[in-house]
Amino acid sequence: MILSICKIYSILLLMFSLTLFFFSINFIMLDQVIFIEWELLSLNSSSIIMSLLLDWMSLLFMSFVLFISSMVIYYSDEYMHGDENLNRFIMLVLMFVLSMMFLIISPNLISILLGWDGLGLVSYCLVIYYQNVKSYNAGMLTALSNRIGDVALLMAIAWMLNYGSWNYIFYLETMKNSFEMQFISYMVVLAAMTKSAQIPFSSWLPAAMAAPTPVSALVHSSTLVTAGIYLLIRFNMLFINTYLSKLLLLISVLTMFMAGLGANFEFDLKKIIALSTLSQLGLMMSILSMGYPKMAFFHLLTHALFKALLFMCAGSVIHNMKNNQDIRLMGGLFKCMPLTISCMNVANLALCGMPFLAGFYSKDLILELASLSIFNILLFILYFLSTGLTVCYTFRLIYFTMTGDFNFSSLNSVSDEYWIMLRGMLGLLFLAIMGGSMLSWLMISTPIMICLPIHLKLLAVIVSILGAYLGYELYQYKISWNLNMMNYYYTLNYMGNMWYMPIISTIGVNKMTLKIGYKIVKTIDQGWNEYFGGQSLYNWMIFKTKFMSFIYKNDLKIHLSMFILWIILILMFIY
CATH class of the missing domain: 1.20.5 (Single alpha-helices involved in coiled-coils or other helix-helix interfaces)
Incomplete structure (x- = not known):
């Protein structure tokens, strides 16, 4: 039996992933950090040195990225079957993963830029992969939005010349009160905001859905959008308890709210999941700006597991629906493809923070830490309202895809017969269920006891139940609405269009x-x-x-x- 190129690369990445995972466990137990300096070139008194930082965080993140990449490439073997440029596609995905590796293990701004720009360039190539007008427009929006962050990072590199080295890790603690380092922190935060699509740079994230679904699964779980979060986790010492952290908290909570609101008015399956990614990025950014970088990293990893699974299930549904993405045409899918829909529901419930699934361990902890933190009532209300909206659009999606009758063609071949795609999904299913508890045992050495009044303790549960009910109501009124139709149209237009941000980002600029x-x-x-x-x-x-x-x-x-x-x-x- 001859293995295809996808299966070979998938097995190799899986082996690397498991190796790095066991190394990361060893590093956590020994509390070990390895700093490697590799001299690339020495000329007279000048030398070019490549620095690598290997600690438990970088190794664990790399193992997760490689594991998800291996499942995605394996899944692509069937999803992209018949594509004339499959080799090109696989090479682009591998370049994407390699750029992410550079970014993760770099304690140096120059080598970070290498990975950062690599992600930007390869993401453009992947977004325009299908080569139609929509793809080109989406690719241009993605590339130009990310260029703002690239310029900010270049300015940070220029200001790092004040210290004689670009190894930022040496200066974070000692120089954090100097003006130069504060300016660098502003530039790094701006760069992270563009990469992680915070307001006002949010419009590129749903537009990037023009890429093939396996790419979306990779981009929205562990690579491109998480690069900004990871960078801020490394730089968190610079902006904690500053004015910048308060500004970032406001922006991230607004992003979370806006994405949750937009997803409830969206009918495109991939865009709903993209907006849910945006909402979760807002959650990570907000808890990071409150001063809990470890919690942000914890949620980043658990989110990567269930979001990759969710995209892969959505890809399978779209594949069966003859490339149709409108959720109004779906319905009763659990009869035709029970295994895929079961995986999709597990991922959806993990996204909601259903107890004892992967998302619960990080999300519940983050919400309780937010209840314990000191910030104003507006942010508190938006925080929990956004959590309710997450459950709302998730249950709306479940109702649309599962209940009722199949609304597409009466002559169809919808089934669970794509076994390679199913194996890729089942590989992630186990971790979407067990990953949260496993990571909480690894990362949180002592149990965290959070003492809150009973009404605050139950608030997350209450908003989730209300959100599920509201999602049911939104499903019921999919055709008629109790409001005046014109008012409904304008509401839908404003909410569903991400507060007109894509229009502002395109027509507003040019x-x-x-x-x-x-x-x-x-x-x-x-x-x-x-x-x-x-x-x-x-x-x-x-x-x-x-x-x-x-x-x-x-x-x-x-x-x-x-x-x-x-x-x-x-x-x-x-x-």
């Missing part, structure tokens, strides 16, 4: 520029410039040419006339 450019071209380049420049020169040359032509065509008459004229002039001067 419409005025293009209009001014058009007027400049019409008035200057094709106006006065043309009149005094090209056209004027052209007319002058035509006139001179005609004059010379006239002379050449009448040469004898002109010679005689000139001769007589010269005679007259000479006679005038003589006499």
Whole structure:
């Protein structure tokens, strides 16, 4: 039996993942950190050194990224079957993973930029993979949004020259009160906000859904969008308990709320899951800005497990639905594809924070720590409202896909027959159930006891139950709405369009520029410039040419006339 290229790479990545996982357990137990400096080039007194930081955090994160990548590549073997450019696709995914590895193990801003820009470039190639107008627009929005962060990181690199080295890890504690380091922290936070799609850079994340579904599973779980969170976990010492952390908390909670609200008005299956990723990124960023980087990392890992599974299940459903993504056309899928829908529901319930699934261990802890923290009532209400909205859009999705009748073609081949895709999903299913408890045993050495009043303790449960009920109500009113239809249309347009952020990010940025450019071209380049420049020169040359032509065509008459004229002039001067 000859193994396909996808299966070979999948097995290799899985072996690397397990090796790194056991190393990370060893590093946690021994509380060990290895700092490697590899001299690439030495010329006279200058040397170029590549630094690598291996601690339990980087090793654990790398093992998770490699495990999810191995499952995604294995899954792609069937999902991308028949694609003429499958080898190119696999190479792009591997380059994507390699860029993420560079970013994870780098304690140096230059090598971080190598991974950071690698992620940006390869993500552009993957988003435009299907090569249609929608993909090109989405790719351009993704690339240009991330360029802002790249520029911020380059400015941070320039300011790091004040310290004589780009190894930021040496200066975080000693120099955190200096102006230079504060400026660097602002730039790093800006870079992380663009990569992790916080307001006002959120619009690229749902647009990036134009990429193939296996790529979405990888991007939205453990690679591209988590790069900004990971960078801030490393830099967290710089901005904890500063004005910047309060600003970041407000932005992240608003992002969380906006994404939760938008997902409830969305009918595209992949966009709903993309907005749920945005909501969870807001949650990670908010708990990070409160001063709990370990909790943000914990949720980052658990979220990666169930979100990759959720995307893979969604991909399987879309594959069976003949590439249709509208959830209104789905329904009663549990009859046709019970195993896929079971996996999808496990991932959905883990996303909601269902007790004893992966998401519960991190999400519940984060909500209780938020209840224990000191911030104003507005942020507190938005925090728990966003949690309720997460459950709301999740249950709405479950109702649309599971209940009722199948609303697509009566002649269909919807089934659970794609065994390679199912094996890829089942590989992640185990960790989506057990991963949270396993990580809590590994990462939290002593049990955390959080003492809260009974109403705060039960608040997460209450908002979840209310959210599930509201999701049912939203499903019931999928056709008719009790509001005036015009009001409903404007509400849907505003909420479903992420508060008009995609419009602001595209038309808002380029419409005025293009209009001014058009007027400049019409008035200057094709106006006065043309009149005094090209056209004027052209007319002058035509006139001179005609004059010379006239002379050449009448040469004898002109010679005689000139001769007589010269005679007259000479006679005038003589006499």
